[in-house]
Amino acid sequence: xxxxxxxxxxGVVAGVLAAAFWKYLPAIRDFFKNIxxxxxxxxxxxxxxxxxxxxxxxxxxxxxxEELKKANGEMLMAGVAxxxxxxxxxxxxxxxxxxxxxxxxxxxxxxxxxxxxxxKEREDIEKARFTIMDIKSTIEYLKSIDAQSNIIAHIYxxxxxxxxxxxxxxxxxxxxxxxTPRADLGCTGGRTPLLRLDRNSITYKVMKEHFEYIWAKKxxxxxxxxx
Numbered sequence: 001x002x003x004x005x006x007x008x009x010x011g012v013v014a015g016v017l018a019a020a021f022w023k024y025l026p027a028i029r030d031f032f033k034n035i036x037x038x039x040x041x042x043x044x045x046x047x048x049x050x051x052x053x054x055x056x057x058x059x060x061x062x063x064x065x066e067e068l069k070k071a072n073g074e075m076l077m078a079g080v081a082x083x084x085x086x087x088x089x090x091x092x093x094x095x096x097x098x099x100x101x102x103x104x105x106x107x108x109x110x111x112x113x114x115x116x117x118x119x120k121e122r123e124d125i126e127k128a129r130f131t132i133m134d135i136k137s138t139i140e141y142l143k144s145i146d147a148q149s150n151i152i153a154h155i156y157x158x159x160x161x162x163x164x165x166x167x168x169x170x171x172x173x174x175x176x177x178x179x180t181p182r183a184d185l186g187c188t189g190g191r192t193p194l195l196r197l198d199r200n201s202i203t204y205k206v207m208k209e210h211f212e213y214i215w216a217k218k219x220x221x222x223x224x225x226x227x
Contacts (some may be wrong), residue, residue: 039125047201055174055194068095076166076211078110081134086141109153110219112134116157155220171204172196
């Protein structure tokens with residue numbers, strides 16, 4: 001078979017493929033459009049209202065601040081130490097101070113017990129970070145503002161499961177974990193995506209019950225609300 005015949009065949013095949021492509025292009029577009037719609041529907045059905053690379057993103061911080069300003073009644077928080085919330089120079093200091101002075105508002109906070117084995121384990125994993133000192137600093141800060149606030153804090157002793165902020169309107173959740181890339185040192189939290197879901201989501205309802213179970217059966221009170 002000479003080169004002219006081969007070139008002719010290639011030209012014919014290319015022409016047929018091109019014609020088929022243009023003929024079915026609308027169908028191809030509809031296919032990918034439907035995939036996008038399905039993904040959007042799944043997100044909407046899950047009641048996911050926000051996803052961020054991690055909780056330290058500027059837009060994530062902005063979103064949390066906005067929800068704190070709108071919060072009413074009660075807020076549930078579960079994590080390790082919450083240094084971004086309960087420090088004199090914390091990221092959310094102004095919002096927390098405003099809520100702590102509201103007599104009709106209550107914080108319920110779950111912290112990792114700094115004197116037990118799982119806090120030591122987490123500090124060993126985080127290596128360069130002073131995890132236990134961070135927790136103790138938060139506890140001291142909470143005690144220092146307790147007389148003028150509405151905070152109840154419990155400590156727990158099991159591996160931290162998730163970073164949670166639950167208001168009457170939504171939940172922010174970040175999965176905790178034991179591992180980090182070998183080159184990374186420091187806090188293991190804030191390295192996985194942060195999700196915000198509304199109060200009608202199954203995740204909101206499940207994680208609220210998760211919090212209540214720990215609060216009632218797997219934690220000990222360290223700070224009581226003052227009358």
